[in-house]
Amino acid sequence: MLKKLIVVITFCFLVGCTARHNTSVTRDTNRVLDAxxxxxxxxxxxxxSDSMEQVSDKVMDSVFMQGEDLTDDKVAYLASDKGNSNTIAVFVADEDTSVDVLRQHLLTYLDSQKVTIENNYPTEVFKISNAVLEDNGRVVVLVVADNIEDARKYVNDILEK
Known part of the structure; x- marks a missing residue:
């Protein structure tokens, strides 16, 4: 009887450890983040922080999404200095919008920025051409910054890529 009890208790401990291990490995790649x-x-x-200004939702829709509201949540910061293309924008796709649609709108935005800035501020074209545009299946992040490598690392860390 004592042997059976020890076997049952040992089995319970092993099952508990196994379940805990499996849940820690599982990730939700489409998790929704707060923009x-x-x-x-x-x-x-x-x-x-010192050189950027947050823009309103209305401005975001017109600048980034060509007038469409395709998101549940969004926040963007644009450079406050003239001639500086630094941008941080985070979009959470609504239930009816695919991430690919958001990405396409953001690529259109980047292309138009390149054309606009190319004549007056040619050094900014490199930053725009190498912008970080990543997603996790539901959240899309756009970063245009001087330090592209760090920006990519931080974005991937946040999106858990």
């Missing part, structure tokens, strides 16, 4: 928190984290990590 404001993500943008604030990126501002802080890239040391851009």
């Amino acid at each position: 404001g928190k993500v943008a604030s984290q990126l501002l802080r990590k890239l040391n851009l």
Whole structure:
């Protein structure tokens, strides 16, 4: 009887350990992040807080999404200095919008920025051409910054890529 009890208790411990191990490995790649928190984290990590201004939702829709509202949540910061193309924008796709649609709108935005800036501020074209545009299946993050490598690392860390 004692042997059976020890076997049952040991089995319970092993089952408990196994279940815990499996849940820690599982990841939700489509998890929804808070756009404001993500943008604030990126501002802080890239040391851009002093040189950026948050733009309104209406401006975001017209600048980034060509007038369409395709998101559940969005936050963007643009450089306050003229001739500086630094941008941090975070979009959470609504249920009816695929991430690919958001990405296409953001690529259109980047192309138009390149054309606009190319004549007056040619040094900014490199930053725009190498912008970080990543997603996790539901959240899309766009970063145009001087330090592209750090920006990519921070974005991938936040999106858990």
